[in-house]
Amino acid sequence: MGEARKVRGAGTRLHQGIRTGLDALRNPGSPLSVLIAEDDQVTSRTMGLMIAWEFPHLTVDTVDNGERGVELFRQRLPDIVIADLDLPGKDGLQMAAEIKTLKKETPLIVVTGCSDRTQLARLCEIGVNHCILKPYKVQELFAAIESCIAQLTKETDVRSYTLF
Template sequence: MEPARNPAKSINILFVEDDRYARELIPLMISNKFPGVAIILADNGESGLELCRANEFDIVITDINMPDMDGIRMAGEIRGLKPDAKIIVMSGYSEKCYFDQLQDIGITDYILKPVDTKLLFLAIGKFIDQVMLKRHRPAVIN
């Protein structure tokens, strides 16, 4: 088993999920695997989008089916604000139309529910590595 990473405390994750149980349990599992990350919670897409407008998040994890604004629409709006946003979508839906909509907005990290934590942790770890690499890349001086 791979040891847990200990990323800088500055990794900020927005977790958007309307199911209270999942909204409580999954962030605990993420925090245990990736100590030091900050996780902010939202219970619907509209709240998640507002949080993204007011804050800087390194990773957004969202459900699709939520009240007020679904996760696909929210992800599209976030991409409009931040084209390089790192977004992971979790859903019980496996229909091709959802994959197509996500692919259209550039999201390839899609995890089916019930969530396989190994897949979720792999996706989060990949994005943490990308964020940390970008932050520690030396500046190019002309």
């Protein structure tokens, strides 16, 4: 419990080190990274394996609580964060807010069983990119990840024009 786990799917290779952010986007072949914060081990492992299988170029790390999520985010600066809203200790809402404070442009996907309008409005205020309601279809999650990857790629393209 409380320990980060690296997930590898069938057909993926273990990446030596993690290059993230603009470095990963500018260097073909370097992995983008995803951080999953989910307290249910079965859900976390399943989600990580499905993402690794569908997106073999992504490095996937998982944590089981919000505090560890923020800690690992600070250490590794993952490109995309996926968080369950109902996490022990620091919940997904608090975790998302803190991550957006640390690195505003980080795409965030929140998965929740809660459909409370006040809480959903708060997610929008924080800047969460996608909110997926449980139960969800895996295609919804994949579409959200693809959208985040497109956003990261677009931001890199815009920055490269201003850099040169």
